[in-house]
Amino acid sequence: MMRSGSAGGVPAVAGAVVLQFMLEVTLGRVFAAPDVLLLVLVYLSINHGDRWSIEGAFWAGLALDMLLHQPPGASSLGLLAGMVVATLVLEAMPRESRGAYLLAGGAGSVACDAVFFAAASRPFILSLDSDMLIILPRAVLTLAAGSAAAAAGILAGMVRREAAE
Amino acid sequence: MLQGGSRSRRGRLAAYAAASVLILLAGPVLLGGVGSWLGARFAFLFFGPEEDQSVEELRAFAVELMLENGALREEAMKAARYRTLLGMTRTLPQEAVAGRVLYRTEGLVEGTLVIDRGSRDGVVPGAVCITAEGLVGVVEEVAEATCEVLPITSPGMRVSCMTYPSGAVGILQPGPGRTLQLVDVDLSSSVAPGDEVVTSRYGGVFRDGLLVGTVSESLTGRAGLALEFSVTPAVDFTRISEVLILLEPPPETE
Numbered sequence: 237m238m239r240s241g242s243a244g245g246v247p248a249v250a251g252a253v254v255l256q257f258m259l260e261v262t263l264g265r266v267f268a269a270p271d272v273l274l275l276v277l278v279y280l281s282i283n284h285g286d287r288w289s290i291e292g293a294f295w296a297g298l299a300l301d302m303l304l305h306q307p308p309g310a311s312s313l314g315l316l317a318g319m320v321v322a323t324l325v326l327e328a329m330p331r332e333s334r335g336a337y338l339l340a341g342g343a344g345s346v347a348c349d350a351v352f353f354a355a356a357s358r359p360f361i362l363s364l365d366s367d368m369l370i371i372l373p374r375a376v377l378t379l380a381a382g383s384a385a386a387a388a389g390i391l392a393g394m395v396r397r398e399a400a401e
Numbered sequence: 402m403l404q405g406g407s408r409s410r411r412g413r414l415a416a417y418a419a420a421s422v423l424i425l426l427a428g429p430v431l432l433g434g435v436g437s438w439l440g441a442r443f444a445f446l447f448f449g450p451e452e453d454q455s456v457e458e459l460r461a462f463a464v465e466l467m468l469e470n471g472a473l474r475e476e477a478m479k480a481a482r483y484r485t486l487l488g489m490t491r492t493l494p495q496e497a498v499a500g501r502v503l504y505r506t507e508g509l510v511e512g513t514l515v516i517d518r519g520s521r522d523g524v525v526p527g528a529v530c531i532t533a534e535g536l537v538g539v540v541e542e543v544a545e546a547t548c549e550v551l552p553i554t555s556p557g558m559r560v561s562c563m564t565y566p567s568g569a570v571g572i573l574q575p576g577p578g579r580t581l582q583l584v585d586v587d588l589s590s591s592v593a594p595g596d597e598v599v600t601s602r603y604g605g606v607f608r609d610g611l612l613v614g615t616v617s618e619s620l621t622g623r624a625g626l627a628l629e630f631s632v633t634p635a636v637d638f639t640r641i642s643e644v645l646i647l648l649e650p651p652p653e654t655e
Contacts, residue, residue, distance in 0.1 A: 286410060294417040298424070308432065309424030316418050355425055 245280045245288055249296050252276035257303045263377075268370050270377035271345040273300065274315060275385065278322045278341050282332075289319035310356040318348025334389075338382045345378040346371055482533065482643050496648040498522050502641050503547065513541060514550040518646055524548045527606065529647045535612035535635030536560070536600060537644055548646070552638055553613065554579055561604035562613055564596040573598065573613060573632065581614055581632040588628055594618055598632050608647070 252273045259269035273296055280288035297312030304311075322344030329336040349371040357364050424431075448456075483499065500518035518524050520543050528540040530550045538552040553560055553573065560573040562583060569590030576582040583598055596616040600607035612635045620629040 290410070290413050290417050294421060297421070307425055308428035309421040309426075312421040313418065313425060316414065316421060320414065355421075 245284050245292065248276060248280065249273075249288070249292055250299075253296050253299050253303070256300055260304055268373040268377055270381040271318070271341070271348060271374060272378075272381055274318050274322070274344050274348055275341045275378060275382050277315065277319060278326075278337065278344060281319065281323070282326070282337065286323075289323060290316065293319045307356045307358075310352050313355045314348040314350075314352030317351040318344035321347035334386045338379055338386065341382045342375050342379045345375045349374055479643070496523075497645040498524065498648060500548075500644050500646055502644065506549070513555070514538070514552060514641065514644075516548050516550055516644060516646065517546065519544045519546040519548050521545055522646075523648045524646050525649055528649065529607055529611070531611060531645050531647065532636055532641060532643065534637070535614065536607070537636055537638075537641060539606065540646065550644070550646075554581065554634065554638055559604075560607060560613065561601045562598050563601040563609075564590075564592050564598055564616060567592045567596050569628075570601060570603070571627075571630075576631060579634070579638060580617075581634055582620065583616065583630040583632050584627065586628040586630060588626065590628065592616055592619070592628065592630055 256269070256271070256273040259272060263269040277288050277292050277296065280292060293315035294312045297310075297315040298308060300306075300311045301308045322340040325340040325343045326332075326336055329339070350368070353364060353368050353371070498518050500516040500522075503515045503517050505514055506512045514530075514537070516524075516530070524540055524543050526540055526543055528548075530537040530540060536553060538550045538555070538558065540548045541551040542549040551558060554575050556575055558573075558575060561570070562573045563570050564583070564586075567590060569586045569592045571583040571586040573581055573583050581598075583592075586592060594616050598613045598616060600609055600611040600613060602609040614632040614634045617631045617633045620631055
């Protein structure tokens, strides 16, 4: 379970789960939804400790599966895989940057969705088909969402600096 | 940067991944089982025991009513059929007994109908069998509780008939398939398609006026001294279920 000091992240993850759920039932039904939850988990694991890449991914995935009536555990497994890949990408980066964060989010999104599709398919693996192609647009949308968040962060920082001056 | 990479991190990761796989494999069963168990034991907290019981009672009552409704619908159909037959018995000068077709025997050419009325009901060989639609045939064999009716479509059957309203007399005999033919009709008669064919009393077997069928067409092009007509049977022999067997009048005692 999550330890003390993570109280600030819980509302963020809960909000991200709800947001991901809403995106899946709206954009996801029409085309594809970005992996916002994964981006939030990557952000939290960078800034608030790696418990968010394991415990956070597990419980958030389980909650999302319950909300979306998906096979329970499939999203947890996907998010855990996504977080592992995101961690590897971040560790391979020479320095911390928003670009590295975005790249890790995109790679994590691909891994997360691939594992999710494999885990949620019935029968396992054998029923995988062209539906998996949705992974790529989801990764692109995840990068776009991450870029938008990064741009919003930069703008907010600029506004704060100006206000402080 | 992400913290960790230690043995404990790998252990936690493996544990949570294993938990995910376990939930993935056994989750629906566990959730379903636990959910059912919880629902069975704690549903009264939300719905109350009385309400739950009354819902069950109402459901059972609804099923009972559905079954009863089906049975009543079947009885209504039977009642309508019997009402028609009863109306006929009131107009007939003879006593009649209603019977149900048990099954059909399959003969080489045409089968017979086995009826659930027999000698104990007063049925005798040669008794006439009818339905609300018209003439069916003649009782051929009688057992104690059943009898066998030879339909008029059987190859051996010949029925003395008249046409209405043209009034021509002829002999009805089976035609090809399940059709009937009226033969030996006087050349001077003016029988037309649509005329009803009814039994005449000349044969000595059937009482007069029982509807047999309708003249459908004249079988022209045949050389002979008499006319022939194709007759459509009034009775659908494939769908007979209830019949009336006309009983012989009891011998008059002085």
